Amino acid sequence: xxxxxxxxxxMLPKTNCKKCGFPTCLAFAMQLAQRKASLxxxxxxxxxxxxxxxxxxxxxxxxxxxxxxxxxxxxxxxTVLFRHEKKFVxxxxxxITIKDTDGDDAVAAKISECLTSEIDRVGQKLxxxxxxxxxxxxxxxxxxxxxxxxxxxxxxxxVILSTENVDAAKAAIANFxxxxxxxYGATEANAEEMAKLAKASGASLGIKADGLDALSTLSDKVxxxxxxxxxxxxxxxxxxxxxxxxxxIRRAVLKKGNKSLGxxxxxxxxxxxxxxxxxxxxxxxxxxxxxxVLSSAEKWKNxxxxxxxxxxxxxxxxxxxxxxxxxxxxxxxxxxxxxVTTNFSLxxxxxxxxxxxxxxxxxxxxxxxxxxxVLTAWAAGKFTASKIAAFIKDSxxxxxxxxxxxxxxxxxxxxSGALEEKLEGWKITVGPREANALPxxxxxxxx
Amino acid sequence: MAFTPxxxxxxxxxxxxxxxxxxxxVTIGGENVLPFHGFEGVVPNKPVIAFDVMDxxxxxxxxxxxxxxxxxxDDPVTWAKFCVEKFNAKAICLRLxxxxxxxxxRSTAEAAETVKKVLDAxxxxxxxxxxxxxxxxxxxxxxxxxxxxxxxxxIGKAQEANYKTVAAAAMAHDHLLIAMSELDINLSKQLNxxxxxxxxxxxxxxxxxxxxxxxxxxxxTYTVMERIRLAALTQNDVTMQQPIVGDVGMYxxxxxxxxxxxxxxxxxxxxxxxxxxxxxxxxTALLMSGAELLIMRHPEAVxxxxxxxxxxx
Ligand code: B12
Ligand code: SF4
Numbered sequence: 001x002x003x004x005x006x007x008x009x010x011m012l013p014k015t016n017c018k019k020c021g022f023p024t025c026l027a028f029a030m031q032l033a034q035r036k037a038s039l040x041x042x043x044x045x046x047x048x049x050x051x052x053x054x055x056x057x058x059x060x061x062x063x064x065x066x067x068x069x070x071x072x073x074x075x076x077x078x079t080v081l082f083r084h085e086k087k088f089v090x091x092x093x094x095x096i097t098i099k100d101t102d103g104d105d106a107v108a109a110k111i112s113e114c115l116t117s118e119i120d121r122v123g124q125k126l127x128x129x130x131x132x133x134x135x136x137x138x139x140x141x142x143x144x145x146x147x148x149x150x151x152x153x154x155x156x157x158x159v160i161l162s163t164e165n166v167d168a169a170k171a172a173i174a175n176f177x178x179x180x181x182x183x184y185g186a187t188e189a190n191a192e193e194m195a196k197l198a199k200a201s202g203a204s205l206g207i208k209a210d211g212l213d214a215l216s217t218l219s220d221k222v223x224x225x226x227x228x229x230x231x232x233x234x235x236x237x238x239x240x241x242x243x244x245x246x247x248x249i250r251r252a253v254l255k256k257g258n259k260s261l262g263x264x265x266x267x268x269x270x271x272x273x274x275x276x277x278x279x280x281x282x283x284x285x286x287x288x289x290x291x292x293v294l295s296s297a298e299k300w301k302n303x304x305x306x307x308x309x310x311x312x313x314x315x316x317x318x319x320x321x322x323x324x325x326x327x328x329x330x331x332x333x334x335x336x337x338x339x340v341t342t343n344f345s346l347x348x349x350x351x352x353x354x355x356x357x358x359x360x361x362x363x364x365x366x367x368x369x370x371x372x373x374v375l376t377a378w379a380a381g382k383f384t385a386s387k388i389a390a391f392i393k394d395s396x397x398x399x400x401x402x403x404x405x406x407x408x409x410x411x412x413x414x415x416s417g418a419l420e421e422k423l424e425g426w427k428i429t430v431g432p433r434e435a436n437a438l439p440x441x442x443x444x445x446x447x
Numbered sequence: 448m449a450f451t452p453x454x455x456x457x458x459x460x461x462x463x464x465x466x467x468x469x470x471x472x473v474t475i476g477g478e479n480v481l482p483f484h485g486f487e488g489v490v491p492n493k494p495v496i497a498f499d500v501m502d503x504x505x506x507x508x509x510x511x512x513x514x515x516x517x518x519x520x521d522d523p524v525t526w527a528k529f530c531v532e533k534f535n536a537k538a539i540c541l542r543l544x545x546x547x548x549x550x551x552x553r554s555t556a557e558a559a560e561t562v563k564k565v566l567d568a569x570x571x572x573x574x575x576x577x578x579x580x581x582x583x584x585x586x587x588x589x590x591x592x593x594x595x596x597x598x599x600x601x602i603g604k605a606q607e608a609n610y611k612t613v614a615a616a617a618m619a620h621d622h623l624l625i626a627m628s629e630l631d632i633n634l635s636k637q638l639n640x641x642x643x644x645x646x647x648x649x650x651x652x653x654x655x656x657x658x659x660x661x662x663x664x665x666x667x668t669y670t671v672m673e674r675i676r677l678a679a680l681t682q683n684d685v686t687m688q689q690p691i692v693g694d695v696g697m698y699x700x701x702x703x704x705x706x707x708x709x710x711x712x713x714x715x716x717x718x719x720x721x722x723x724x725x726x727x728x729x730x731t732a733l734l735m736s737g738a739e740l741l742i743m744r745h746p747e748a749v750x751x752x753x754x755x756x757x758x759x760x
Contacts, residue, residue: 082677084670119714121662216450239758244486251453261450275751278724279731280758286669286735299716303704304661304724308732311666346663350703373664436703 003053005030011049012042019043060253062263064204064229064290066093066130067158068179073129075231075290076264081250087315092284093291094305095130095160097270100137100146107146111153113297119306122320122345126306128297132184133172135163144171151175160184160206160291166193173201182206182231182291184266188218195225204229206266211235212248216260223260230263231291239283242267246288264290271295278304285309319371320345326397327352330361334402337362337445339431340388341409342369342377350435358439360446363401367391374409385418392423407431454487455480459683461676461739462650463492464690466538466623467572468599473537475739476690481676482735483759493756494734496741496749497538497574498530499696502553502561503545509706511722512696512745523561524568531569534746540574541565542697546587547578555590562591566598574601574625574742581608592616601625604655607638614647625692627655630667632674632687639686652689653740660698661729668693672737693733696744699726727751734759 009029020041022028031037032053039045039053063076073093080086098110110131117128131150135143143163150159159176163169164185173183184206186194191207198205205227209215215234222230234245246265252258267289271277277294278301284292285308314320321343329352330336341351343366355362367388369377377383392398392406404426408415410433419428432441456479463477473495480488502523505513513520519529523541530536543558545551562575575591577584584604589612592602603625605613610626617624626642628634635656643649656671672691678684699705705722707715715721726748730741734756743749 082670082673083666084674212450212452239755240483240485240760243483243759247484248450248452251455252450256453258450273751273754275720275724275727275747276754276758279727279751279755282728282731283735283755283759286732298720299714300718300721300724301716303715303721304728307662307704308665308728311661311669311732314666316666316670 003033005033008032008053011045011053013044013046015044017044060257060262061250062229063090064231064264066160066180066182066204066291067156069156071129071156071158072180073158078250078288079254081247081254081288083312084316087317088313090290091309091313092289093129093158094281094297094302094309095132095158095291095293096128096297097132097134097162097293097295098146098150099134100139100142102146104149107149108153110296111150114157115154117297117299117302119299119303121303121307121310122349123322124310126302126310128302130158130160130182130291132160132162132293135161135165135168135172135185138163138165138168140165140168140171143168144175147172147175158182160293161203162206164190164208166190166197169194169197173197173203176201176203178202180204184208184231184233186218186222188214191218191221192225195222195227198227198229199225204231206231206233208233209235212245212261219260219263232261232263232265233267234265236267239280242280242283242289243287246284250288266291266293268293274298274301277301281305282308286312321368321371322348322366324366324368324391326395326400327364327366328361329355329364330359332361332363334400336360336401337407337442338365338397338401338405339363339407340365340367340392342367342372342374342383344369344371344373344377347373351438354435354438355442358442360439360442362442363397365392365395365397365406374411378412378415383412383415385415385422388415388419389422392426403427405429409433452487455681456488457680457683459680459685459688461679461690462688464623464650464653466495466574466599466601467570468597469570471570471572472599473572479680481680482737485760490760492739493760494739494741495537496730496743496752497540497572498527498534498536498746498749499540499542499742499744500526500530500565501542501544502558503551508700508744509722511705511719512700515746524564527565527569530746531571534749536571538572538574538740539565539569540576540742542576542578543587543591544578546583547580548583550578555586558587559590559594563594566595566600572600573598574603576603576625579604581606585609585612588613589616592620592622595622596620599623601653603627603653605638605642607634607641610638610642611645614642614645617651618645618647623651623653625653625655626689627657630657630659630664630671632656632671632678635671635675636678636684636686639689643686649685649689654687654689654691655694656691658694658698658729658733660695660702661725661732662704663698663702665729665732669732669736672733676737690739691737692740692742693730693738694742695726695730695733696742699729700744723748723751727755731755 269280369382460479461476477491604627
């Protein structure tokens, strides 16, 4: 449970020496309690206080990193239940399963599905984050063979090792030294050995129990065995159980100060029907799963899941936006067309993408409208004739182009008259409404 | 350590609203907890999905969904019957898109005639929507509400600019009413208040906070719905306790992701599954945030969402 300012104050040196940048120890303590300052700022704090305060100021849901290097992924650290309160922090990890009973071709196909999953959407690179190796055979040799194959073919990908068989775990985990895999399979029965193995291998430990009571007990137990990085599986088999368990866990941790379950949650979304599996993954993404395990990652399915994850994890206060400037799409020449629109990321990427499709080099003037779409910006009075005119004049684009013609989005056709008045000597042309009409529109202009 | 479930019980409750008449009538809402939180309260009714049917042929729908209705979609009556008989539609949404001045400008009389015929042909509940042209809708919805009297339909959408007439028509002929505002909890609340101030029963309103598709503003709709539900339940705000509708199909089946071919965009994968997945995912996201009624287009997307609902209860 978080400490109050006064409780923290009691542990500080109480000298009011100001080295922390605050006038008094009490003022510093108040800031610490609100997580607005870091304990490191006080050079004189005792080791004992450091430890106690460190524990108390740790994020309620422990951050955990799976994998190492460029493809390492971090989960946990969430601070709210609903996204309007505050931005969700670390997007859910999507992992696809490979079983050690799968044939070589199937294994190769799954690995390549993961490695080629990256899609660029609205300027973000989205991908399948991890491979979940499943010890379906319960045989240590087979699991080790699969681990070897993955470690060599996909050396950078974060790995989850799913097995309750300690020998199989030992064999497989040796292939991922220094790569922080998630060892997923500690149960009441094997907790001691799994905990030992996880510690020895620098792995985080996924613990499995049937229900939240048993999960709490098991969590306390492995913590007592010295494991810090824990991932929780409550045994939720259905969507109904997922919502119930995930909600109770997050609520208990954030609102009741529960420590036993202050860790990221893993959910299995694997279903017989692929469309249903996609929707169950969506449930995990929206409702508090840190790791979602899937059976497959077809491209259509990825696009659906990635987009949902991006939507749910965007900052509710700040729309995604791009910098205001005149972008050169293709290599525009003085006689190339000039288009203006707003700096909402989605708007920019859609319009820029369609200009690229058209293969017609174009000047794309992106105006700062605080990240609002064309119509929203217009309705909010940020994309008006006078503001557009001022932006075009200040942008210096006039010196780069041969014809003073400006193409505006079809949805704001209404602005054309006023713009012609404000931008003297310019011709204002109304473009199509939807960006997907841009390729044929731009081509027909040059034809 | 034993775990004590941190149950949260609420003072507020969503009104339960029954649409239609007879044994095909359906009820939505009634829960006193967040969506699918049956573990800490009562969730008496499942969400309902209505199939989207139009008074004009769906020429601008992408192939994936248009071809399903090939041969029936020239006529709203056959189209509606097809949805009920073939896909077991629990409700129909008749969208009078052809009454829009820019889209055929069908007359009010024609629209009323269509509504009458569809009502005669199907016994499931009917949602009757205008073309989203505020002036024309007033006329069209007044007349259609009249011919639909006695069937307890859902009339919509009433917006700030036309709610007085549309609500009066729904009230005069005993229908339910969709109140649509634009992605803002305060606007939604305000519209509900203005409608009830006309004497309209607050328990006969369905909130449309405005839909948006996955990847195209879904997070805004998601969060507005979530906030409306929280206000209804945790603050017992009686002006926000109506069921919520997600007009999903219309927003989904016009974006690039559901129509661009795999040949042009290989990174996006199979077009058919992509389209169905897009509609289904948009729909389930909104169910999780608060919607009880959905309007959808692709039967496979509907089936997937129903499978999801069944796993959730
Ligand atoms: C999400 C949203 C919001 C979000 C903001 C999201 C954002 N970052 O902009 C929020 C909730 C904040 C919001 C607020 C408001 N909104 Co709003 N909002 C929407 C919504 C649902 C989607 C907008 C969107 O993201 N579109 C996607 C982007 C990519 O579209 P776009 O920028 O227009 O780009 C497309 C085309 O214009 C074209 N294009 C773009 N540039 C160019 C250039 C050329 C040359 C060409 C050819 C084409 C082209 O390409 C794109 C794809 O085709 C729309 C309704 C809808 N479904 O469209 C309403 C909408 C835009 N909002 C509207 C309104 C009125 C408002 C508010 C004023 C009212 C309110 N509810 O409070 C406020 C104002 C905001 C403020 N700060 O004051 C109205 C505008 C009505 C009008 N005609 O004026 C709309 C249309 C809803 C409606 N039907 O009434 N909104
Ligand atoms: S640096 Fe430490 S001892 Fe000095 S005022 Fe700040 S909290 Fe107190």
